[in-house]
Amino acid sequence: MLLQQSAQLAYHRDGATFCLFVDASDVGWASILTQVAVWKPGVTVTDQAHELLICKGGTFHGAQQHWSVIEKEGYPIVLSCEDIDYVLLRPGGFKVFCDHRNLIHVFAPGQEIKKHVRGKLLRWSVKLMEFRYTIVHIEGTNNLWADLISRWGGSVTATTTVFKRVTRLQARAQRRPLLRPLDQDGFIWPTLTEIASTQAAHATAAPTGCERDDNGVLWCGSTIWIPAVATGLVQRLLIIAHGGAQGHRGEAVVLNHLQRAITIEGLAKTVRRFLRSCLLCLHTKGGKIIPRPWGELYRADTRNEALHFDFLYLGDGFGTCKYLLVMKDNFNHFCELVPCDTPTSEVTVEGLLGWHSRFGIPSQWLSDNGTHFKNHVMAELCKRLKCQQNFVVAYCPWVNGSVERANRDILQVLRTMILEYSISHQDWIYLVPLVQANMNHSPVASLANRAPVEVFTGLPCPPPAYVLYLPGQEPREVSTSNASIGQALTHLRLSIEGMHRAVTDKREKITLPNKRKSRGAQEINFSVGDYVLRSRVDERRHNKLLVTWIGPYVVIRADSHSFRVRHLVTGSEQDVHASRLKFYADSDLEVTDELLEHVAAQGIILKVEKFVDHRCNAQSQAFELLVSWCGLESIEDSWEPLRTLTQDVPVLVRAYVEAKKDSKLTTALQELVSS
Template identity: 40%
Template sequence: MRTKSARYAGTAKTVKINGLVEVSYTPDTGSDQSVVPQEVVDSLYSIQPALQVMDLEIPVDAVMADGSIQSCTQVVSLDLELSTLAGLVSLRSVLCLIMAGDGDEFLLGGGVLKGLGIDVEQQLAQLAAPSLLEAEVDEFPVGDAAPAGQPEPQPTISLNQLLDQAVANGLPPVHVDVVRELLETFPDVWREAVGLDPPANVEPLSVTLKADAVPYRNPPRKYAPLQAAFIQEYVKSLVANGLVEQNNASRWACAVVPVRKPGTRDKFRLTIDYRPVNRITIHIAGTMPSVATTIDAFQGKTVFGRFDFTQGFWQLPLHEDSREVFSFVTPDGVFTPTRVPQGAMDSALHFQSQVQTKLAPLIPHSALVWVDDVILFAPTIDEFLQTLRVFFEIVEEASFKLNMAKSSLFELEILWCGRLISSEGVRHDPSRVSALAELPLPATVADLQYFVCATNWLHDSLPDYARVIAPLQEKLNAERVRIGRRNRNALNVATSWSPEDQAAYEAVVSLVRDSALMAFPVPEAELLLFTDASATGYSIIVTQVRKWDSSLPVDEQKHEMIVCKGGMFKHSELNWTVVEKEAFPIVKACHDLEYLLLRPNGFRLYCDHANLAYIFAPSVELKKHVRDRLQRWAMRLCGPNYSIEHIPGEKNVWADIVSCWHPREGFNFPSRADIKTAQQSAARERSRLSALSEEEDGVVNLNNRLWIPTNAKELLARIFVVAHCGSQGHRGHKPMILALKERFHIVKLEEKVAKFVRQCLLCKHFKGPRQIPRPYGPLMNPTKRNEIVHWDFLTLGDGFGDSSYLLVVKDSLSHFCELFPCSTPTAYVAAESLTL
């Protein structure tokens, strides 16, 4: 290993070593390891005699900036506390080379910097890579692309492709002719883009403004030539299709904002900044369907279809009294829409209510709607085809238009609202679960916040989630208190991980990997409610047993999970008695899951507290000494129909039941006996090897590493699988080689590992640099000048004299820039410049 020491001019930074000695430090991405001068180690040793210095088996040569070489023969493990502009950053057990000499500056190596999320080589590679734009994905499309004009109808080719997709998804050949006849009967329900067609036959959107509302008119903005040309072409197509009208006399005018399409440099989508109008709008009282309650509609359904409305909002009419409010201004004038605009406060709820009204004959037994996504379902194929015909009839009568590219006529398992739905039950999208499980250890507080929020999205299928996530939630709260601010930029600071924190993170990742399949509630099945509580938290699990066998104990019944919930006791709740803590999850389950537990046959309530079973039994009078809180809770349980069954704590098997829902496929880990057997079968290859040594159990080693024969392909595959599965996701090519070289002697190891990694079905394969997904977080959007200001220092070099730095200040709204030459890049200079 080689290191290179380099010095950079700039403001001095300090590091406190082991909480005792404070010296200046310099971050150096050119150095592989951190370096501490011998003089600093001696000073630290005089204060901390227990400090242990370790000798290196192989000395490390450090190449200095002047070309000289210094040999480092010792290493020491230190706890560091770095002072940065964002605050203190703590690092534990950092191995540092000891460099002879009388220097007093600590060199922070590239390995530590990469652990903090600072990788200059990677950033430069991403900047220089030609495929950077090509790798972009439009996860959340915003605005509309320029319409390409009304295409010539080509129903035969497109409809045949849609039919072929249905056959590929499992549509039996005997039903193909029926589906083809349906498509030919309703050819006019499909459109690639909204054109000259009249608006849908629904109620127009009418908005109500607040009493003190005054017209808002944004002055025209300046746009780059490419953006201006796009806006002009886009608005022309809208006018030609009758979607907007020019109205230069409008008293309202919002700004248009062209947004670049991911993966392109000169293609845009158009968005309109309707925030000023939304702030003075009284929104309608519409509601969106609850995914938790509507999931029951899929019970017993085996066939599904999915349909999407083409540019859905543009299909709905806008009331004449509300059109002027949504006018927008471009360099060519002011234009007023005649259709419902995207971005208005009431657009989504109005669209939802109108589509639900039209599809009322199918909802909820055969169809569900989520804004512009419609899902159809039925128990059999014949019933599904009847539902499909009724759906097309409603769409044609209402003059809706469907997007063929985003629709599917037939599926046996369908993705809807982030969940995969089939006849067996509901499970979360495996791609999302896999992406969460493969995330590396969060490097910043913002990354930790994203991980906690993202896993919470899966909590309904993660038993005991609240208890497992609690250490990470506490760590996140502590970091927020330390930082003092909660916006996205403030949280983008490094965080340190103790062994306990890493164990908690790995426990959550393991739980995410085992997210359970949620079954559909069956009215005839026996419903069971399991609750459990500890001193700090509680858990709730609802299962069902389709065929209840009274002769079997509860732990031997065949359970299917419906839902699981949990939480932690906080504040005064921690002082509750044991009885209160055991009672709370029961009452909470009956309150939050009322839609599930209210059924004619009632449900079985299992709890592991004998006193609680006595208190809540409806046939037993409540005792006077019971707390008021328990009495109120008992009154809340008078409505549900349930029977309490006591189960001793040592036999409360809810956790064991959960473990049965996700059995992992058997995998035989390679053992020394397997290696010995493989070596005995490769006698010819063994005879060609030298420097062999044999252990007491007969296993052959080569240079103190286990020898794996070339022909032992099945054993090699198992070893590679174990080496590929790291604690934070699948290992890459180099980490696998390092892990294997330490333990095994394998011929042509690099080639075999490279082939193995390429063939892994779970790893992402792409060209170019490693992708770093941007975490979700709040966005700050200015509404007036100088509300949000960005600044940064640009290094000019010593050739500019005292003005070796340039402070660049930019207004986020107007993009106005101002430059301030300065001699030092300090916070004082920035604050002084901003006040000028």
């Protein structure tokens, strides 16, 4: 009986008119797709001969239950276009029937809708752009079946809630942050008349012992009483005591100034809360780095899974080699040291191909952002070998700490060997095989007292005796077990062991308590879309009068160890570690012209694109160059002193002067260089 009364599904026809009925309730959604073989103009949609094609429905779960009405109404439309696109993508298009004018809001969400909701609706509208459809609004009584399906299975059990008391909560007004309130046209300085009227409105809260003067102002001894509930008046008094000529001093100074003139209940707490919200103090107060909790580093589970590599500068030698390419396996500490002349992508490619020819290529590569690692050649090699290249954030070497720590200890061991064998420091290249052999042949506790060469290749560990070959001298046998070298090598092995992946459960049990012991670490209190300040701690040269924390920047992406931020003025993007970022404001911050001018006045480091013209300043009697900046419009070109540009970009200045062939300009440049 049930099968006889159930609706039958039809096969779709090419020339038919497709109709999509959608609806949503508080608990669920529904979409019904039908076809009309012959559409009759002038006949209502309910009287057409519909053939059922697809019927879908569902309930809202989790965060979906808290969506707004616009989101719930637009969800079944987008979901239907994604799930049954193989039917809806047709030359003739289809008709969408809904009892809510939701698609108008999907394509043009107003300012009354929250920012994150507007972003979601705009993303949904992009998904609908590939379809051809016509929007038809129908009454809710004519959309009965879609409304019925959206409510199936969504019955809510009635509950009775007993309230002990009802408390009125005042909604927190969304404020527009002011950088310099004292400079605003609408700022009103408090007067005795205003203070007296405020005191009269809250006379019942006045403390005992207050006396009223001839102006009607209540005095508590030698200070004026200010009602704590008069938040507007208190706010202006705090601005006067903290901003402007007061220099944005700290809590103790502001509190001392106010206590001499006024009396407010809970003044210390009020001052502390006010200073935390000062946007200008965020640029200068606090340290240069904010400690963050320890994160998870990459840990391989099998040998030859991940490879760390970096270049180590060792100085001039008797040959042409100046650098050492250090490659280290993440799982078992096995390493290879490759001497080279310069750190280039060719050397890196040769080293990786050599590793590949002997052991196979690791699937994960970890290195810094140097141009010898981050370039088209390395990207093409990574693509051809089907590997994944991972880069660490600039000025955060601890993310790639295993090879960085090994570099430092290799230097220490080489210095010790040079002193031990009384050889020239320019002969360091002949000691590289000894250092590599000792690192690979020394047992490590985290490898169950096995040597890296045993775990990596399965070969037995040889005795610690080697032959040192120096040009013009007879070969001599040396041992790295001498007392003076043994201590340095022991330190090397312990440092590598402490930085690499543990192969036993004991190492895992040690890692978790160490994370909990990271004292002083502050949790990250910002996310994608928020505004942050960036520390100047990594800039090698900058004026001491510039603020420590610059910005704000907007966070556009969160990675495992860093965040991608965008500058509000130049639009440039960069990856910054979380310890170099400080929370400034949430995503609802209004980016005004005042804020953009505030960002531009912080000493932005811009890149010179080219020099447009030059002139001799009559007042300073010095040459100036008209600079075109990368990322800025031509109207923002500026005249900069030749002396400053010669210090910052000497190569570009020299090339411009040579191209112009101006004798006076050439003479001025030569005088600056010689001085």
